[in-house]
Amino acid sequence: MRQVLITGATGLLGRPVFNACSAVKDWQVSGTAFRRGGLAFTKVDLSAIETIPPVLDTLRPEAIIHCAAERRPDVSEKDPAGTRRLNVEATAAIASWAKRTGCYLIYISSDYVFDGSHPPYTPSSPTCPLNTYGQSKLDGEEAIRASGAMAAFLRVPLLYGNVEYLDESSVTVIAQNMLNARGSGKKLSMDHWALRYPTLTDDVAVVLRQMLEHHWSKSPLTAIYHWSNNEVLTKYEMAMAFASTLNFDPAQLVPDMTPPSHAVPRPKDCHLDSSLLESLGIGQRTPFAQTIPDILTKFIK
Ligand SMILES: NC(=O)c1ccc[n+]([C@@H]2O[C@H](COP(=O)([O-])OP(=O)(O)OC[C@H]3O[C@@H](n4cnc5c(N)ncnc54)[C@H](OP(=O)(O)O)[C@@H]3O)[C@@H](O)[C@H]2O)c1
Known part of the structure; x- marks a missing residue:
């Protein structure tokens, strides 16, 4: 059995990602959450950085899909330090654990790493975030690269899906x-x-499941990837x-x-060019x- 961990499993994206990965018969999927962490998921405040290694030592994932983040630009602008702790420093700690243990990491990033003036954006287009949230997502990418962990980066645009409210x-x-x-x-x-290019969370969840399957059964995925609806x-x-x-x-x-x-x-x-994943046969659009x-x-x- 492959051990897969979804951080932010109670979130808008984390919920369908948890479900999509749990449907794979050879994968054993666990999740972390914070305020909504109940019996189903390990409750952890990832902003308390020192708690991250012991939690991961207990869960022992072979792959982590890192969805937990502060993703509200207005909140990030008001609390840049708190946003940095969760989006950058916690990400760095997860990456450092992944490097040490050989765990594969998929980091969810955002189209807000771009300034929106020169679409469409490929994974190698120059980044230029306009706000604190976008900068924190970009810094999270950098922190993972600096750690040397085996990782893929999936940038996505505005998401919608089955909301709780x-x-x-x-x-x-x-x-x-x-x-x-x-x-x-x-x-x-x-x-x-x-x-905007509103993209269904169920589609992103399928893309993430396909990326992990591709990484494990075909060839390693260790670059920046984009996935977006094209409407x-x-x-x-x-x-x-x-x-x-x-x-x-x-x-x-x-x-x-x-x-x-x-x-x-x-x-x-910030239209994201998704052709790299499409060329690998990965993708779903609703x-x-x-x-x-x-x-x-x-x-x-
Ligand atoms: N939503 C979008 O439109 C959008 C667009 C582009 C990129 N993204 C990226 O997609 C990813 C998932 O976003 P989302 O929309 O699913 O976010 P979300 O709905 O706000 O969910 C955030 C998740 O992170 C967890 N979390 C928050 N603070 C935490 C903490 N201190 N410690 C541990 N866990 C914590 C939450 O747990 P609790 O709820 O249990 O507290 C929740 O499971 C993020 O990386 C985001 O930057 C989102």
Whole structure:
């Protein structure tokens, strides 16, 4: 049996990754979590760096898919030290343990390592994060490289999937805002400036499972990889796609073409070129509209 560990197994991405890997019959999959860590997963605060080696010594994984992170740009901007501890220093400690024990590491990174001015981005495109979160994800990549651990890096864009609550993803929070405004007749302004490539967490989970299978049964995967859906949508267009499921009057939606005046800068277009994984026969893409009714319906009262 191969021992696989998913960090952040309670997260938006970690949940489907845990399920996809658990479905492989020769893999024994464990998970770590923090606030939601119950009986199913090992509860650990990865920010307490000294706790990482003993936890890993106990779990003894042969591969780690490192999903745990602070991934909210606004929170990262307010707490750069805490973000650095989790996204960089904890990652470095995991990588150092992986190097020492020969464990293979897959690190989840982000399209926010780019500034969004020159899409599409290949894995070798120059990086230039615009905000603290993007910088921390890039520094996490660097920390792994510096450790010498055998590792792959998977950069992904904006994710959505089966959420536990609508605010859990920046995609489904749009639906929350629409439900709050439904029937009020009030106009709801939606960003129509930034181009996004919302990617289903179930698809990323399959990609990660395929990467691990490829690494173990075909050839080692030790580079930077990108995976992205190729449908381009602004938040306004996502809202339009939600309108019928939410029974929301599309006339209430107003496209806002001006660059957002966020305190935290966001890139305009970080389209990730996924051709490297495609050339290896790895990948799965679900059309955006396909899963939306399933994801949203349970939140409609
Ligand atoms: N979501 C996106 O749109 C997006 C886009 C690009 C890249 N990514 C990357 O994808 C990866 C997964 O993100 P996600 O969306 O699944 O994040 P998420 O939903 O916020 O989940 C974060 C996970 O990390 C765990 N965690 C948080 N703080 C921790 C701590 N101090 N110690 C141990 N575990 C801790 C959480 O556990 P508890 O919930 O149990 O506390 C949870 O399982 C991250 O690396 C993120 O940077 C995400």
